[in-house]
Amino acid sequence: MPQIFISPSKYVQGPAVTSEIGQYVAPLGKKVLILGGIRSIEAVKANIIHSLALHNVQYHIETFQGESSDNEINRMCMIGRNEKADIIIGIGGGKAIDTAKAVGFELDVPVAIVPTIASTDAPCSALSVIYSDEGVFERYLVLPKNPDLVLLDTEVIAHAPVRQLVAGMGDALSTYFEASACARARARNIAGGTMTQAALAIAELCYEILLRDGYKAKIACERKVVTEALSNIVEANTLLSGLGFESAGLAACHAVHNGLTVLEETHPYCHGEKVAFGTLTQLVLENRAMDEIEKVIDFCHLVGLPTTLADIGLENADPKQIRLAAEAACKEGETIYNMDMEITPDKVYAAMMAADALGHVYKQSKETVWMQSSSLVL
Structure with missing residues (x-):
């Protein structure tokens, strides 16, 4: 059996790096579906939108409903198709991030992850944990590749719970x-x-x-x-x-x-x-x-x-x-x-x-x- 090591394509960490996201996202796509919880998106929205605009990247924001379930993944996929998104940005904690990775896989587009809390090790992995709509673990969804970008703003983390x-x-x-x-x-x-x-x-x-x-x-x-x-x-x-x-x-x-x-x-x-x-x-x-x-x-x-x-x-x-x-x-x-x-x-x-x-x-x-x-x- 071979030894295998996998990782995200790029990991960026530091104070205020969300204000630089456009330069990392622009080579990946031109129309972004941004998904995340209301508070998570608000924590980084101003920086991200300004940076995307500077690099001529369009976006559509959709609120994550709270569970990385099949129903939520399917809902986000439908929105992504309707918006003709060619990149997914997942913002927030583990379940929003896992949903974003699963949506990127289903739509076959690049994925960027912007954690607003350092609460799990989900951001870097080629794995989505799937729960029922009620929050009961169902299965692991093993993905063919890791996220294309993980960008972690330590100032945002310092102000999180x-x-x-x-x-x-x-x-x-x-x-x-x-x-x-x-x-x-x-x-x-x-x-x-x-x-x-x-x-x-x-x-x-x-x-x-x-x-x-x-x-x-x-x-x-x-x-x-x-x-x-x-x-x-x-x-x-x-x-x-x-x-x-x-x-x-x-x-x-x-x-x-x-x-x-x-x-x-x-x-x-x-x-x-x-x-x-x-x-x-x-x-x-x-x-x-x-x-x-x-x-x-x-x-x-x-x-x-x-x-x-x-x-x-x-x-x-x-x-x-x-x-x-x-x-x-x-x-x-x-x-x-x-x-x-x-x-x-x-x-x-x-x-x-x-x-x-x-x-x-x-x-x-x-x-x-x-x-x-x-x-x-x-």
């Missing part, structure tokens, strides 16, 4: 552990081959940057400023995690996320928040050393990522519900089968419950330390 940046860290957190699992199993990656050493090194670098700069980036985002730490985390969340997961592979972390989507209580939570809990579940499933698990839990606690089922809306969940999520994580074709072990719903259920217990123990120990230190001060 902090929770979204942290959720992106949760998504990126899984990259190294899933890559490691795929390396041990010699599993196929998203591109249909095995991983290169470059992909594994990128995944490991992604994890190192998260631990080093994650908390500092969160603080910068809270103050709405672009620092070196914030720029590094934006790159880790978007480029490094995107290249890492796609060219190294996915395993249990994302499969557990997909399983959790069958439970309506989890729908208000971000993709990366559920992936973070999926990462803890994978570590338990692999029976990783406690120091490794504690390092991940400590990071999650520091930046504000979930470590328990209660943190993703399942505080009062019946064990039968968790078992349903475990069964969904083990559906035929799921990435959990890239693990180098026998996988059963019972094992996944047990790992989810044990991960939840470890998260609770960690929280209780932190509270105890805080209470002891407070009593000493008093």
